[in-house]
Amino acid sequence: MTAERDEILQAVSSAVLAVTRHLSVREVLQVIVRSAQRLLDARYAALGVPDDDGSFAEFVAEGITDRQWEAIGPIPRQHGMLGAMLREGAPVRLSDLRADPRFEYWPKAHPVMKDFLGVPITDGGEVLGIIFLANKRTGDGFTGADQDLLQVFAAHAAIALANARLYERGRELAMLEERHRVARELHDAVTQKLFALRLSAQAAGALIESAPGRAAAELERVQRLAGEALGELRAVIVELRPAELDRHGLAETLRKHVRMLDRLQPARVAFEADALPPLTSAVEVAVFRVAQEALHNALRHAEARRVAVRLSYAGGTLVLAVEDDGTGFEPSLSRGLGLVSMKERAESVGGRMAVSSAPGEGTTVRVEVGV
Numbered sequence: 336m337t338a339e340r341d342e343i344l345q346a347v348s349s350a351v352l353a354v355t356r357h358l359s360v361r362e363v364l365q366v367i368v369r370s371a372q373r374l375l376d377a378r379y380a381a382l383g384v385p386d387d388d389g390s391f392a393e394f395v396a397e398g399i400t401d402r403q404w405e406a407i408g409p410i411p412r413q414h415g416m417l418g419a420m421l422r423e424g425a426p427v428r429l430s431d432l433r434a435d436p437r438f439e440y441w442p443k444a445h446p447v448m449k450d451f452l453g454v455p456i457t458d459g460g461e462v463l464g465i466i467f468l469a470n471k472r473t474g475d476g477f478t479g480a481d482q483d484l485l486q487v488f489a490a491h492a493a494i495a496l497a498n499a500r501l502y503e504r505g506r507e508l509a510m511l512e513e514r515h516r517v518a519r520e521l522h523d524a525v526t527q528k529l530f531a532l533r534l535s536a537q538a539a540g541a542l543i544e545s546a547p548g549r550a551a552a553e554l555e556r557v558q559r560l561a562g563e564a565l566g567e568l569r570a571v572i573v574e575l576r577p578a579e580l581d582r583h584g585l586a587e588t589l590r591k592h593v594r595m596l597d598r599l600q601p602a603r604v605a606f607e608a609d610a611l612p613p614l615t616s617a618v619e620v621a622v623f624r625v626a627q628e629a630l631h632n633a634l635r636h637a638e639a640r641r642v643a644v645r646l647s648y649a650g651g652t653l654v655l656a657v658e659d660d661g662t663g664f665e666p667s668l669s670r671g672l673g674l675v676s677m678k679e680r681a682e683s684v685g686g687r688m689a690v691s692s693a694p695g696e697g698t699t700v701r702v703e704v705g706v
Contacts, residue, residue: 343370347491360499361599365395371488372397375481377468384464389413406444410601415439424462426454430476450476456489463496532560585619586611586646589626593644600634608646621680622655628673629657629700637661655702663692
């Protein structure tokens, strides 16, 4: 058993160290939970990382099938024993979870749990989450030694979550710096040309009756400046183009993005695509950004459990559809959720966007672009 324990702990350590390569904290947390379940011989194991809305940003579990999850319903809220552990930040070891006054209830299809062991995941005194086991298969429940070992797994989870936070902060800083750089370039190049273009257009308007020749010269200058400004804007757009689009194209880049979200989010996110013709850089960027925004809305705001993304092509028209089963909304009453920017992105490449939604009935974002 000692050899097996060392092997499992080595696997967990390797998974934690590989988090920056995987870029999937959920995968690492799944390894930790699965390993804890196996080593401590528990029927059920889970790990939850709370969000700011009373639910969990991450919740991974072992011992429950997909069919059982569907019957249970949404991921748990921060109530009962889970909420108490997050508030108290102390280990809990019980012979019967149901006898503890902090226990409240389970959904109807939830499996019955008796003996229980949970420990907080902490970083510098801050509770990042909880890891817990239930229904030990052998013996008379969880022991003090089991608790000590589970705290080792919690420490590994804390490292993984701390690394993820550092990575996310670094990514945000990089994005902020890139925005500032683009803003400077727009100001230094494009803005100056647009200002000069405006002055030339005003001069042409003032001279068109009194000095038609000079007005014509100013109009030629307007045309030249407009072309230069357009070129500058295209250069900035190319720089903003995700590098993956250059390497893999729209379909594969979106496929990888969806696969990552499916691993990181509790919702099921699926993708399918037809064979696509060669697409211009502008079309690829516009469609990809609309897809990103629609996915963000579905996963962060609509509380969707399932999201389907599809790229199709027929008759010279590229179609993006992002459909979710979330809370829905009334499109005619909303100008938020990035709808305006998505519509503008679609129209910038000659496309059109339509949103179908209603409260309680999910949302479908559909973009059509002639290519």
